[in-house]
Amino acid sequence: MEITDVRAHHIRIPYDAGVASFRQGASAITALDMVLIEVLTDAGLTGWGDAFAYVCPRTTRSAVEEMIAPQARGMKVPDAAGIPAAMEQIQRNLHLFGRYGITMFAISGLDIALWDLAAKVQGVPLHRLLGETRRTAIPAYASLLRIGAPDDIAAECRKALALGYGAIKLHETTTPAVLAAREAIGPGIPLMVDMNCPLTAEQAIAFAASCRDARPMFLEEPVWPPEDFAALAEVRSKGGLGIAAGENACTEYQFRQMMEAGAVSHAQPSVTKVGGITEFLKIVALADRLGVKVVPHSPYFGPGLLATLHLLATREDGLVEMFYLKREACLWGGRADSDATGHVAVPTGPGLGHEPDRGVMEHYRVA
The missing domain is CATH 3.20.20.120 (Enolase-like C-terminal domain)
Structure with a gap:
């Protein structure tokens, strides 16, 4: 099974926190931004991941599209035992851009999606x-x-x-x-x-x-x-x-x-x-x-x-x-x-x- 595409979806869901507030600097945040990672395969299975993006969704999305997607397209989908080696290689390939912050947020999204796929191939919930x-x-x-x-x-x-x-x-x-x-x-x-x-x-x-x-x-x-x-x-x-x-x-x-x-x-x-x-x-x-x-x-x-x-x-x-x-x-x-x-x-x-x-x-x- 091979990865055919990796897509990043920026989703913004408003919320009401009552008397509380979520602030970044002087600005109040009234919606939760998410960047969902969709990993498509030639077998028809789709894996879903999540890259941290509270106040930087466009930046995280760009990191997925510019750094992660090119690494993943055409890659053989690893089984559970093979995911750590595959992800270490991607970390090595991208280390020039840092092993912390946005780069790792984007890597995290792909990793979660690969584990989702590995469990779906086996037909079991991830915790199994x-x-x-x-x-x-x-x-x-x-x-x-x-x-x-x-x-x-x-x-x-x-x-x-x-x-x-x-x-x-x-x-x-x-x-x-x-x-x-x-x-x-x-x-x-x-x-x-x-x-x-x-x-x-x-x-x-x-x-x-x-x-x-x-x-x-x-x-x-x-x-x-x-x-x-x-x-x-x-x-x-x-x-x-x-x-x-x-x-x-x-x-x-x-x-x-x-x-x-x-x-x-x-x-x-x-x-x-x-x-x-x-x-x-x-x-x-x-x-x-x-x-x-x-x-x-x-x-x-x-x-x-x-x-x-x-x-x-x-x-x-x-x-x-x-x-x-x-x-x-x-x-x-x-x-x-x-x-x-x-x-x-x-x-x-x-x-x-x-x-x-x-x-x-x-x-x-x-x-």
């Missing part, structure tokens, strides 16, 4: 190729966008719990915000705090001390720059709280640097960023050897979400991250949403398990 199926549904946590006001944070936390979510993540940088969330959800609900890299190590240590009574599971990316693993390790050792990072890291190599520095208690590989499923599997194996917990970065609505569910299905622990917002449409007909018990079902169909709704794709396509 990846290992023993340990879970059929994954507990989800509500990933709240930035809110700011403690009273509003408390109210949104209570709403999320009422919808069935069993854990909460904030995107906040103030102690009153964290304390308000803990008071609202009570002592038994896991609470995480994503800071998005604002502080020095000294400031982060002070922040950790100030919100220790709220007992967050971890502070996520508290320091700038995010690749300052020595600073993260210092915050972890002196701040008294768990530290999570990884959504801004790519490849097993960079995660190895992070973990060997003692920077994190929780690693957060993002399947649409790190190099796809192939690199994700390497990172998870490394984390298990080094005693680091894995909590993937996964606030997606495309194939990256499905891939994350399959990857977590082979593990006995780990939560799936779900953006806490109301989107205008769903590529999967609502089949990849959290249910009343706060779980997301692992797809059982061949490959990723669901095919994207082409009607939705066409309606929300960006030319």
Whole structure:
């Protein structure tokens, strides 16, 4: 079976986050941009992937079309055992353009699509190729966008719990915000705090001390720059709280640097960023050897979400991250949403398990 074409689809689905906001610099983001990768074959099978593209969809799409598609067209579709070697060769071919950022986002999309194809050829769900199926549904946590006001944070936390979510993540940088969330959800609900890299190590240590009574599971990316693993390790050792990072890291190599520095208690590989499923599997194996917990970065609505569910299905622990917002449409007909018990079902169909709704794709396509 041979790849005949690789297509990149820019999809933009508006959403309503209520009192919360998602910002890039001074601009509020009111729609979720996705770049779906469609890999077509001469056997009639199609594989779907997902390249990270929140605020750079045109750039990611160009990377797929200019770098990835020429590498993949005419390529024999590898089986599961052959995907790592095929993807390493593509990484080698494209290393001039960097092994992090946009290049790896585009590579990630192709890798996910190849795994989707490999499982479809076997007629099994992806998690069956990846290992023993340990879970059929994954507990989800509500990933709240930035809110700011403690009273509003408390109210949104209570709403999320009422919808069935069993854990909460904030995107906040103030102690009153964290304390308000803990008071609202009570002592038994896991609470995480994503800071998005604002502080020095000294400031982060002070922040950790100030919100220790709220007992967050971890502070996520508290320091700038995010690749300052020595600073993260210092915050972890002196701040008294768990530290999570990884959504801004790519490849097993960079995660190895992070973990060997003692920077994190929780690693957060993002399947649409790190190099796809192939690199994700390497990172998870490394984390298990080094005693680091894995909590993937996964606030997606495309194939990256499905891939994350399959990857977590082979593990006995780990939560799936779900953006806490109301989107205008769903590529999967609502089949990849959290249910009343706060779980997301692992797809059982061949490959990723669901095919994207082409009607939705066409309606929300960006030319």
